[in-house]
Amino acid sequence: MSVYEGRRPARTQPATGSVGRPGRRGPHLLALLALALLALLTNMLLVEAYLRNDFAPDSEPGEGQPADAVPAAVTTGGPVIDVSGAQPHTYRMPPRTIALTFDDGPDPRWTPQILDVLHRHRAQGTFFVLGSLVVRHPDIARRIVAEGHDIGVHTFTHPRVSALSPWLRGLEHAATRGAIAYTTGRGSTLYRPPYSSAVDALDNSDMPTLRETSRQGYRTVLNDLDGEDWQRPGVEAIVRNATPVGTAGAIVLLHDAGGDRSQTVASLDRLIPRLQARGYRFTTVSAALSGRIPSANPPAGFTQRSRGWALVWMVRTADFTLEALWLLLFAAGLLFLGRTVLVVAAALRHARRRRSPGWSWGPPVSDPVSIVVPAFNEATTIAPAVRSLAGSQHPGVEVIVVDDASTDGTGAVVDSLRLPNVRVIRTPSGGKAGALNTGVAFARHDLIVMVDADTVVEPDAVHRLVQPLADPRIGAVSGNVKVGNRRGLLGVWQHIEYVVGFNLDRRLYDTLGCIPTIPGALGAFRRRAVTDAGGLRVDTLAEDTDLTIAVHRAGWRVVFEESARAWTEAPTGLRQLWRQRYRWSFGTMQALWKHRRALVDRGPSGRFGRRGLLLVTLFSVLLPLLAPLLDIMAVYGLVFLDRWAAMIGWLSMMVIQAVTSAVAFRLDHEPLRPLWSLPLQQIFYRQLMYLVLLHSALTALSGKRLRWQKLRRTGEMSLPSPRAA
Amino acid sequence: MGRVTGRVHLGPVVGRVPPIEQAHTEIAHFEELPKPVFADTSGIRHRRLRRVTYAVGALLLTVLIAFWISQLTGALR
Numbered sequence: 001m002s003v004y005e006g007r008r009p010a011r012t013q014p015a016t017g018s019v020g021r022p023g024r025r026g027p028h029l030l031a032l033l034a035l036a037l038l039a040l041l042t043n044m045l046l047v048e049a050y051l052r053n054d055f056a057p058d059s060e061p062g063e064g065q066p067a068d069a070v071p072a073a074v075t076t077g078g079p080v081i082d083v084s085g086a087q088p089h090t091y092r093m094p095p096r097t098i099a100l101t102f103d104d105g106p107d108p109r110w111t112p113q114i115l116d117v118l119h120r121h122r123a124q125g126t127f128f129v130l131g132s133l134v135v136r137h138p139d140i141a142r143r144i145v146a147e148g149h150d151i152g153v154h155t156f157t158h159p160r161v162s163a164l165s166p167w168l169r170g171l172e173h174a175a176t177r178g179a180i181a182y183t184t185g186r187g188s189t190l191y192r193p194p195y196s197s198a199v200d201a202l203d204n205s206d207m208p209t210l211r212e213t214s215r216q217g218y219r220t221v222l223n224d225l226d227g228e229d230w231q232r233p234g235v236e237a238i239v240r241n242a243t244p245v246g247t248a249g250a251i252v253l254l255h256d257a258g259g260d261r262s263q264t265v266a267s268l269d270r271l272i273p274r275l276q277a278r279g280y281r282f283t284t285v286s287a288a289l290s291g292r293i294p295s296a297n298p299p300a301g302f303t304q305r306s307r308g309w310a311l312v313w314m315v316r317t318a319d320f321t322l323e324a325l326w327l328l329l330f331a332a333g334l335l336f337l338g339r340t341v342l343v344v345a346a347a348l349r350h351a352r353r354r355r356s357p358g359w360s361w362g363p364p365v366s367d368p369v370s371i372v373v374p375a376f377n378e379a380t381t382i383a384p385a386v387r388s389l390a391g392s393q394h395p396g397v398e399v400i401v402v403d404d405a406s407t408d409g410t411g412a413v414v415d416s417l418r419l420p421n422v423r424v425i426r427t428p429s430g431g432k433a434g435a436l437n438t439g440v441a442f443a444r445h446d447l448i449v450m451v452d453a454d455t456v457v458e459p460d461a462v463h464r465l466v467q468p469l470a471d472p473r474i475g476a477v478s479g480n481v482k483v484g485n486r487r488g489l490l491g492v493w494q495h496i497e498y499v500v501g502f503n504l505d506r507r508l509y510d511t512l513g514c515i516p517t518i519p520g521a522l523g524a525f526r527r528r529a530v531t532d533a534g535g536l537r538v539d540t541l542a543e544d545t546d547l548t549i550a551v552h553r554a555g556w557r558v559v560f561e562e563s564a565r566a567w568t569e570a571p572t573g574l575r576q577l578w579r580q581r582y583r584w585s586f587g588t589m590q591a592l593w594k595h596r597r598a599l600v601d602r603g604p605s606g607r608f609g610r611r612g613l614l615l616v617t618l619f620s621v622l623l624p625l626l627a628p629l630l631d632i633m634a635v636y637g638l639v640f641l642d643r644w645a646a647m648i649g650w651l652s653m654m655v656i657q658a659v660t661s662a663v664a665f666r667l668d669h670e671p672l673r674p675l676w677s678l679p680l681q682q683i684f685y686r687q688l689m690y691l692v693l694l695h696s697a698l699t700a701l702s703g704k705r706l707r708w709q710k711l712r713r714t715g716e717m718s719l720p721s722p723r724a725a
Numbered sequence: 726m727g728r729v730t731g732r733v734h735l736g737p738v739v740g741r742v743p744p745i746e747q748a749h750t751e752i753a754h755f756e757e758l759p760k761p762v763f764a765d766t767s768g769i770r771h772r773r774l775r776r777v778t779y780a781v782g783a784l785l786l787t788v789l790i791a792f793w794i795s796q797l798t799g800a801l802r
Contacts, residue, residue, distance in 0.1 A: 036782035043789055167800055174799030307799050310792050539759040590762035702774045703765025 033698070034691075040321075041632075047318040049640040051132045051157060065203035074210075075200055079222040079251045080289060083207075084214035090199070091289050093224070093249030098275060099285045100125040100252050100268070101223060103154055103192065106133050106140035107257030113265045114256050115140075115147060121272040123282030125149050126221070126296070128192040131156035131176030133257065135315045138183040145184040150284035150296040152190030152221065153177055161193050162205040169209060173216065175311055181300035182308025190285060190296050191218035197253070198222055219293050221285055223253035229264040230255050238267035243275065251285065329633050332626035336653070339619055340660055343504045350507035351667050354562065362470030368396025369466055369524075371449045372439030374432050375401055378453035379408040381569060383417060388456045390419040394463035397421055401453075402439045405429040410453075432520070433536035433543040440535065446527040454569040455521045456484065465524045465564035475529030475556025476548065477564070478506065478515055479522030480668075484567035490577060492674045493681040494570040496661060503562070503664040505619070510560040514612030517545040517588075518558065522566040529556045540594060542587025549595045552612065553605035562668075581688065586696040588620060593700075624689040631683060654679050 067075070074081055077090025093099055100118075105111045106129055118125050127144050129151060134141045144151050155161060155172040156179070164172070173191065180188050191213045193206070199222050202210075213220055227242040244250040254264050272282055286296035300308075353359060371389050375382055382401070389399045399422040403411035411424045427438050440448055447466050451457065461479060468477045480502050483495040509515040518525075523544070530536075533550035540546045552558055571577040598609025630653060637646025658678055665672050765771065 032782045033778055036785045039789060040785055167797070170800035171796060172800075175796060178796075178799060303799075307795050310795050314792055537759065539761050541761075594762045698774070700763040702771035703763055703768075704771050 034694070044318040044321040045636055045640075047314060048322045049636075051315065051318070052640065065205050067203040069204040069207050070202045075202060077199060079199055079224055080285065080293065081199070081210060081220045081222065082214050082293070083210050091219075091292055093251055093288050095247045095249050096278075096280045097249035097288045098244070098252060098280050098282050099250070099288050100254060100282055101128060101192070101221065101285070102126070102254050102256040103128045103194075104133075104158065104258040105129055105256040106137045106144065107261070108137050108140065110261035110265065111137075111140050111256045112143070114261075114268065115143060115149075117265055117268045117272070118149070118282075119147065121268075121276065121282070123272050123276075124284045124287065125282070126152060126190065126285045127256065128152045128154035128190070128221070129176070129180065130154055130158055130257075131172075131179040131311075132315070134176070134179040134183055135312050136319075138312075141180065141183045145186055145297060148284075150190060150286050151180055151184065151186065151188060152192060152285075152296065153180070153188050153218065154192050155194055158194045160195055161209050166208065166212065169212065170216075173213065173218075174307070178304055178308030178311050180308070181304035182306075182312050184297070185300055185305070186297035187300040187304060188297060189217055189219060189294050190221050192221050196222050197226060198224065217294075221251065224248075224250040225252045227252055227254045227264070227267065229261065229267065230258065232260065232263050235263050235266045235270065238263055239271045239274070242267070242271055247279070249288070325629060325633065328626055329629045332623065332629055333653075335618065335623050335626070336630075337656075339623065340656055343508045344660055344663055346511040347504045347507040347663065347667060350511050351503075351562075361468045361474075365447070365466050365470045366395050367447050367466070368398070368445045369394055369447045369449055369462055370439075370443030370445040371397060371399045371451055371462065372436055372443060373399060373401045373451050373453050374404060374435035374439060375406060375410050375414075375453035376404045376429075376432075376435075377406045377408045377410060379406070379410045379413045381454040382410055383413055384456050385451070385453055386414055386417060386419065386422055388459075389451060389462070390417075390422050391459060392457065392462040393459045394466070396445070397462060398423070398444060400425060400439045400442055402427055402435040402442075404431070404435040431538055433538045436536045436543070440527070440530055443527070447524065448527055448530065449522070449524045450520065451566065452521045452568060455481070455566045456568075457522065457566045458564075461522065461564045461566055462524075465522065465561055468559045468561055469524065469526055471557070473557045474559055475526050475532070475554070476518050476551045476558045477524040478518040478558070478560045479524070479564040479566055480560075480562045481519050481521040481566050481568050482668075483570045485569050485572065486674070488572065489677060489680075490572060490574070491570060492677055493684065494577075495674055496678060496681055497685070498570075499668050499670055500661050500664040502560075503667045504660065506560045507562075507667075509612070509615070512611050512615070513557065514552065514608050514615065515558045515560060516548060516591075516612050516616045517542070518548045518551075520544040521568045522564065523548075524564075525551070526556070529554065532556065540587050540590035541583050542591050545588055545591040546594065549591055549598070549608070549612070552608040553595065553598055553601070555604040578688070578692065581692045582695060585620075585689070585692050586699055588616065589696055589700055592617060592621075621693065624686070625693055627686040628690045631686060654682065657682055 071083070071088050073088045074083065074090060077088070078092030080091040082089045082091075100123065102111070102114060102125055105127055111127070114125070117123075127149055129141060129144075131153075141151065153173055153176045156175045157172065159172065161169050161172065177188050180186060193209055193213075196206075202222075210220055225242050225244060227238045229238045233241075238254075242252045242254070254268075255261060256264070276282070284296065286293060369392075371392075373382070373386065373389065378385075386399055386401060390397065399419070401411070401414045401422065401424045403414075403424055403426045405426070405428055411426055414422060414424050423442075425438060425442055427435060430438075436450060439450075447469060449462055449465060457479075465477055465479050468474050481498060482502075483491060483498050485491050486495045506515060520543070525547075529551045530547070532554035533547055533556075536543050536547050537550075548558060571580050592613055595609070595613065598605045598613055600606065601609055630650065634646050634650035637643070637649070658675060661675055661678055662672055665675065760766070
């Protein structure tokens with residue numbers, strides 16, 4: 001499909017109709033914005049992945065580690081440990097004193113129930129919380145502190161800390177301390193490492209953590225008795241596990257999160273009154289060791305609170321971002337599936353109807369046709385294009401080549417063909433729309449076909465193209481444009497894109513009576529429709545879309561004639577492709593914005609506005625903007641979440657696309673072989689279209705004037721043999 | 726009349742059609758071409774957008790860096 005250029009106009013003329021090249025500052029803006037967004041997105045996704053403990057190493061407890069580096073004073077001492085000094089200090093609970101400790105919370109369901117039980121029995125406990133859950137359930141953390149219980153650090157995400165590097169361990173502890181400080185206003189001096197048990201289970205790998213946490217001001221709290229409630233052994237078993245022998249004091253390990261904790265809640269209701277009856281008191285670790293270890297929760301300093309503030313807001317923002325991404329992904333998925341179902345159903349129905357033996361547009365149209373070919377520096381491609389047009393199998397064809405001030409002898413090339421029904425009109429530079437208007441003005445006939453200068457038509461294309469004009473309500477007809485140069489990956493990809501676009505999307509739009517674009521490569525118009533639409537306008541880059549919408553709004557029907565085929569030269573390089581897509585998407589945005597009033601109009605204009613504009617906005621703007629999410633979230637899921645679910649989801653989408661494309665190829669009688677590259681094409685196009693749309697939107701927002709650019713033409717086209725049909 | 730490109734028979738009357746090259750045509754001059762959609766020739770919008778984008782981008786990156794510095798200094802303390 002040709003992208004028409006003209007010379008750069010004088011500065012006073014704000015004419016368009018040319019390919020816009022990003023200005024000098026454009027890429028900087030886009031790069032900065034893209035970089036900032038990418039950095040933010042990566043950060044949020046990494047924070048979320050970290051919060052889900054997906055970075056944590058294997059969480060199975062290690063076995064068989066040597067313990068010779070653990071001081072004997074520790075292995076034989078009490079469960080509260082301080083190794084900050086030269087000599088390790090350990091502390092035990094006094095007799096008839098129980099410190100109930102609860103790990104892994106706060107949990108919105110179980111922690112409040114446990115707090116209620118403790119309150120009912122006037123007992124106190126010590127809660128070793130996960131920072132990631134404190135951030136999500138700050139009210140419960142506040143309630144723990146408000147009701148006089150101790151709150152301690154149990155890391156941020158429950159990793160096996162001995163397997164972490166020191167800095168990451170430090171981050172786990174500092175982040176949790178910060179979360180507690182911001183949420184409750186209290187510092188924390190008690191620490192329990194995940195997967196810990198009694199002191200005799202300590203080994204060499206635990207010593208670095210013990211030393212670091214002691215240096216950071218923590219007292220490490222292990223346990224004397226493990227209720228083993230995580231195994232849910234039954235209420236009585238938990239009570240039995242948590243009951244000390246004789247009058248010994250004990251630190252009891254229980255859990256208030258991480259699964260169904262109903263047995264834990266029920267066991268507390270039995271354990272506490274039973275032991276209270278034996279003279280036991282239930283208190284916090286710091287209260288039991290009052291005077292020997294510092295307060296568990298002194299008022300937090302400014303640094304801790306502000307660090308916690310930053311963390312809490314980052315986690316909230318990350319949570320919100322991920323939720324928004326899932327929501328957008330869901331919307332994109334719905335849009336994708338909805339579009340697929342709609343497009344395939346409509347296309348099949350459209351093809352069946354149009355190909356049925358009884359289908360007819362009306363009496364055969366054999367009125368003469370004027371073919372307008374706007375050209376600027378198209379010397380390499382124009383000869384075959386004009387020859388194919390002049391030789392059209394339709395009575396009374398005249399070809400008008402409008403040479404828009406070419407400097408490569410385009411006009412001379414056409415003249416040298418010496419074709420009797422071809423005229424060259426040389427105009428001052430005025431852009432594609434101006435050239436087309438000139439061509440229309442010089443056209444002798446009322447049926448006008450517009451063709452790009454790099455497009456070769458099949459001998460019967462023009463005749464077939466004008467047949468729908470037998471219906472007096474039809475004002476314009478779109479032809480079926482195919483890629484002529486399919487060499488290389490880009491060529492194949494564009495071939496796939498064209499086949500799908502023309503055989504699925506266009507059929508859907510045709511079924512709904514709202515084809516938004518008659519391609520510049522091949523389209524037929526009734527002169528009256530062009531006049532009613534006000535001719536071609538120079539205020540958008542997509543003059544073909546602009547004209548088509550205007551024709552709709554003037555009350556004319558626009559249809560698709562699949563059997564009128566033309567072969568166009570597609571861009572051969574990435575840069576060329578980018579420019580073409582940039583022009584198309586920016587031009588489409590211009591046309592949508594320009595005709596926005598059609599949404600609220602009455603009559604045919606309103607009908608088109610509420611169907612066509614809406615569908616184009618949904619499928620050509622919104623869906624491409626959301627589409628890269630499919631790949632981003634697939635990669636995220638593959639790395640951090642359920643690999644199989646992510647892979648199956650992504651592959652199902654690919655299969656749906658492959659089937660959809662196969663339907664389009666079958667409808668167009670094209671061999672399916674090029675579809676081998678469909679997965680790559682889809683991934684590439686999603687990112688390309690996203691960036692192009694972002695760039696176009698920025699250009700639209702900034703109101704930047706566009707510079708003129710020339711697309712390179714190779715003139716290499718290999719047309720397949722004529723159709724068998 | 727010079728060269729003839731076609732004849733139209735209307736009963737006994739024979740009309741002559743002059744070639745299009747000799748038709749009376751004139752170049753239309755438009756005082757003012759319509760302004761391209763979205764264009765802001767003054768450049769004010771572009772300047773504002775650029776400033777806002779730089780400011781927002783720089784702010785976001787600064788906040789991001791400040792956050793990680795605050796967390797890592799706590800971790801390495």
